[in-house]
Amino acid sequence: MAKRGADLKSDHEDPVQKEYAHLAQEYDDKWSFYVEATLQETLKRIELHSGERLLDIGCGTGALLAAIEKRYPDNILAGIDSTQEMLDIAGKRLSKNVHIERSWAERLPFEAETFDVIVFCSMFHYIREPIIALKESIRVLKPTGRVVITDWCDDYITCQICDLFLRVFNQAHFKTYKKRECYELLLSSGFDDIKIDSYKVNWFWGIMTATAYKNVS
Template identity: 35%
Template structure:
């Protein structure tokens, strides 16, 4: 695969979007892995996705007039949850897996205010100050360069906007064990972070943390979430 790739996607608004992006070696592995999983992802991870994204939707409390960017949107389940309540919500999703995006597009083709783009979290194809809210769920542990991703999120966020990130938390014992094992067996995996490490990454990217928490569900999953605002 060349370092520079181009892919045309047909958004659910019936507009064709051509996004040019650069993938790192790690991102290429993530892309290949999730392209293979796309057809079965929603069924395989149904309980995990439903629990985490329902929590995120309630945590964010997005108003109908808010413009939303979902970074690493996968199969569009967060979009589906928002649109069930607010069918005219303006949402943009990005992901590096073309096949995950195809699932999202098919799922949400009835909604004209949703669009999807193939893009890396570190190279978002949008102008400065484009979105009221940027969310990212269950993907931060795959980001090859989390600082670059956070800086990009800050760039496309409006000055009074918010970024909300939900991900695994290494403060929990089983998450530490998963982190150790995945580093050995999964070439696409990067790492998960403790809440302290995660907050330091946000602060280094010049975000102020507005609110944050940790929570646990099921036997394995220890999670953390933070809402942050760009520093002046």
Template identity: 30%
Template sequence: MTSEQYKELSVSEFTKAAERYESNHAGIYEMCKKDYPDILEELEKEEFSSLLDAGCGPAPMISLLAEKYPTRHYTGLDLTPAMIEQAKKKNIPNADFVVGDCENFPFEKNTFDAIICSNSFHHYPNPQAFFNSVKRCLSPGGILILRDVTSDNKLLLWFIDNIELPLANLCGHGDVKIAKRATVMECCKNAGLKVEKFEIRKGMRMHCVVRKI
């Protein structure tokens, strides 16, 4: 499939999921909640005044952050208009929500002190473009916290990428590839970003911390 076809599938998938994404009937999206504590813990170590949530969905993370840090400014970016509509309905103070592509952030240079991205990266056909946008839009010293599914087991990755994800795409999902350690490292190197931490935590959860130096 082409990049645009993957993105069209993602928009279709998450348009259908938008209203139930945070409900008790979220299905597979329930796993996203497991990332929130780890992201919050990482952000506690940082001084930030502006934060971008890339692939924000209906803004569950921004909701938590705005409650914990009410004086800071938040921006949510998502490819799916229905997700942004749900986010806006929350009327979160100091938050803006934008329909846009995480492979090409529609923001100026050095706009954000922190960027978070949770369970969205595997939908990006061109991961290098995402990291290039991160480099451009992070302020010097700024941090990216990236969470997704990954593994160092090559056989398992082959099975997921070649069997599981194509079947999911036939069912209307816009999954491209599992986030691989080597891909993240290479993309960050090419973008001029420093990987400070790359861990595979319980449940195949990638916990990656990247710095703009």
């Protein structure tokens, strides 16, 4: 099977592309509550130090990067997303200092050891090959680098129902994870010092945020 992102020109048939090309214009309005809630929970768990470089994978319309840019104006920020229509909106929201580029989590367009922090916010359930994506993150993280992943948590019954429904009716969706599965994915991809918090942002959405460090031993 061709590696995702190997030829971006042929990606227009990808279900994620189709879904988000269609959703892009209404995404911020339609998902405003959810994006703001998950963004705030993610921000709480990103402790960016002066001069650190951060990459937001699946940055979408750039809401998280905009909040990080406001809070940490001196840091170097970048975002990638597979859907150009989402990035077009991010481009209008972010300053020119933030580098954004169309690409896939599974094949990052950066040299080894470029970033201190990598964030995945509400996009991990779309990744078909999570181990490949996490190993790609390991590659572009510096030796002391860390990852922050916020996504739906399959330990909550509402998310289990949502996951089952979307697997049947939405081709873009791939899979949500339980905390234990997320822990094992991170461990087997080369992360350690893994911590995972789960919480609800309202009665329906059960979320988790995982933080982990690149294992250099």
